[in-house]
Amino acid sequence: MVTFSSHAKWILSGEHAVVRGGKAIAFPLRCYANSIAFEKGDNISITANSEYSPKTIFSLVEKACEFLDVPLKEISGYISLKSSIPMKVGLGSSAAICVNIANLFGYYGFCEDILKLARYLEDKFHQKSSGLDVAVVLSDKPIIFSENKIIEFLKPSFWPPMILTYSGKKSVTSDCVNIIKETFRKNEKLALELDDQMNLSSNLCEDALKNSNFHKLRDGIRLGNEVFQRWGLCDSFLFFHMKKLLAAGAVAVKPIGSGLGGYILSLWEDSPEKYGDIYLTLEKAWS
Numbered sequence: 001m002v003t004f005s006s007h008a009k010w011i012l013s014g015e016h017a018v019v020r021g022g023k024a025i026a027f028p029l030r031c032y033a034n035s036i037a038f039e040k041g042d043n044i045s046i047t048a049n050s051e052y053s054p055k056t057i058f059s060l061v062e063k064a065c066e067f068l069d070v071p072l073k074e075i076s077g078y079i080s081l082k083s084s085i086p087m088k089v090g091l092g093s094s095a096a097i098c099v100n101i102a103n104l105f106g107y108y109g110f111c112e113d114i115l116k117l118a119r120y121l122e123d124k125f126h127q128k129s130s131g132l133d134v135a136v137v138l139s140d141k142p143i144i145f146s147e148n149k150i151i152e153f154l155k156p157s158f159w160p161p162m163i164l165t166y167s168g169k170k171s172v173t174s175d176c177v178n179i180i181k182e183t184f185r186k187n188e189k190l191a192l193e194l195d196d197q198m199n200l201s202s203n204l205c206e207d208a209l210k211n212s213n214f215h216k217l218r219d220g221i222r223l224g225n226e227v228f229q230r231w232g233l234c235d236s237f238l239f240f241h242m243k244k245l246l247a248a249g250a251v252a253v254k255p256i257g258s259g260l261g262g263y264i265l266s267l268w269e270d271s272p273e274k275y276g277d278i279y280l281t282l283e284k285a286w287s
Helices: 054-068 091-105 114-126 132-139 174-188 189-213 216-229 234-245
Strands: 002-013 024-040 045-049 077-083 145-147 149-153 161-166 251-254 263-265 277-280
Touching: 002 091, 002 132, 002 216, 002 263, 024 091, 024 132, 024 189, 045 054, 045 263, 054 091, 054 114, 054 189, 091 114, 091 132, 091 174, 114 132, 114 174, 132 149, 145 263, 149 263, 174 189, 174 251, 189 251, 189 263, 216 251, 216 263
Parallel strands: 045 077
Antiparallel strands: 002 024, 024 077, 024 145, 145 149, 161 263, 161 277, 251 263
């Protein structure tokens, strides 16, 4: 039996615009993980201790076989999936399972480009994957990503207090993608302007983390949140949650996934006391 495991992820900046070549910064989140155990056998048998059904896993295995032109019988056996990564909250649950399935095919010599296969599989979840999520999950390191590839592994020079809090609402990525597509259809000039602003957010955050500049990091996170708002991806539910964080002392907040729900990032001058029912302190993820 072989086992493959991947961690969750969170995005500091660059959401959505990264699909069109913008820069994004993402980090692994090692308090959550997804693992797949596989043992060869005569038939495919799947069990899942997660929010994913055996039917979904089987479909991904089928699609991987089609993509690689590998007969399904070549990957027959017992598959067991375990995952602690919550779905539809911006933590990369689909990326983790896609990376693990791609690693399974790579282990048996059917796939040389793990990232390419994982990205193809994630397209089945999100219409069109930028490759960002699978890249940070596969590398398990902080990355700067642009133009469909990792352009740099990031090692910040400082790490101010940042936390993730759950908004209490799940989010469907494809719904958010469709909202942005509609923005491009109705007002392409505005949509391109928002892409540029999100790219500026990433540049500010990158410079801040490399040069220990708290104020630039604050401004970068604030700008990213402004873009989410102008896209129409911060509804009243998220506004209320973020308002509570700011009232408690956070200096900047923004969604970390596709928008309209999921986890919210907040930046603080001093380490906050425990906030809310679901609270994740973002530790250094590059040691």
